[in-house]
Amino acid sequence: MIARAREVGVQQMVTIGSNAEEMTAVTPLLAEPGIYTTAGLHPNSADQWSDELEEQIRERAQHPRCVAIGETGLDYFRDHVTPEAQLIAFRHQLELTRELDKTIVIHCRDADDDCFRLLVAEGPERVILHCFAVPHRLDEALANGWWCSFAGNVTYPKATDLLHAAARCPDDRILLETDAPYLTPVPHRGTPNEPAFVMDTLRAVASVRGVDSDVLAEQVMRNAAEAYGLAT
Numbered sequence: 001m002i003a004r005a006r007e008v009g010v011q012q013m014v015t016i017g018s019n020a021e022e023m024t025a026v027t028p029l030l031a032e033p034g035i036y037t038t039a040g041l042h043p044n045s046a047d048q049w050s051d052e053l054e055e056q057i058r059e060r061a062q063h064p065r066c067v068a069i070g071e072t073g074l075d076y077f078r079d080h081v082t083p084e085a086q087l088i089a090f091r092h093q094l095e096l097t098r099e100l101d102k103t104i105v106i107h108c109r110d111a112d113d114d115c116f117r118l119l120v121a122e123g124p125e126r127v128i129l130h131c132f133a134v135p136h137r138l139d140e141a142l143a144n145g146w147w148c149s150f151a152g153n154v155t156y157p158k159a160t161d162l163l164h165a166a167a168r169c170p171d172d173r174i175l176l177e178t179d180a181p182y183l184t185p186v187p188h189r190g191t192p193n194e195p196a197f198v199m200d201t202l203r204a205v206a207s208v209r210g211v212d213s214d215v216l217a218e219q220v221m222r223n224a225a226e227a228y229g230l231a232t
């Protein structure tokens with residue numbers, strides 16, 4: 001997958017660590033050039049929060065290739081973990097991010113009121129809204145100085161509001177992502193998503209913004225460098 005991504009020009013990738021097993025599993029990949037990771041607990045696993053896990057996240061965050069805390073956040077769509085448990089894990093990770101002066105990667109699904117409120121009140125300076133899904137709150141996110149990261153679902157025929165948000169997100173606030181293996185962009189829908197396919201999302205978003213794909217790609221890489229503190 002990494003080779004296929006490089007073949008189409010994707011040189012840097014952030015593989016998300018969203019629970020204890022994933023943080024351990026990605027370790028060998030961090031020896032590869034251009035591969036970065038994050039450390040955190042996903043809201044759908046928030047019932048796994050413990051002091052021990054917090055220590056593991058803190059330790060992983062010191063790795064030179066660990067560029068953010070997350071993904072964390074709130075997900076009231078999938079409700080097998082209670083909002084109370086999610087809020088505990090989220091607030092601990094907000095605090096940890098501030099303590100370590102890291103960037104935070106946010107997963108927010110059907111929970112934007114609580115998510116935005118907590119990010120404003122307790123969030124760190126650098127916030128990435130991963131898989132941006134609240135086009136009606138784009139202006140608010142921008143006013144808070146957050147980056148909006150658009151995933152493959154922006155290419156879906158019914159996603160007109162989302163595509164419109166991707167069109168008007170300012171140059172210095174837009175990010176693109178795969179969210180692999182989920183949200184495979186058109187024309188690969190029906191197969192698992194992978195990093196190489198971010199180029200399809202890039203083309204769709206560049207087209208609606210009326211810019212050349214190469215120009216948007218450079219812009220997104222500059223933004224990612226700033227958001228994550230990646231080497232350029």
Ligand SMILES: [Zn+2]
Pocket residue numbers: 071107108130131
């Ligand atoms: Zn997510």
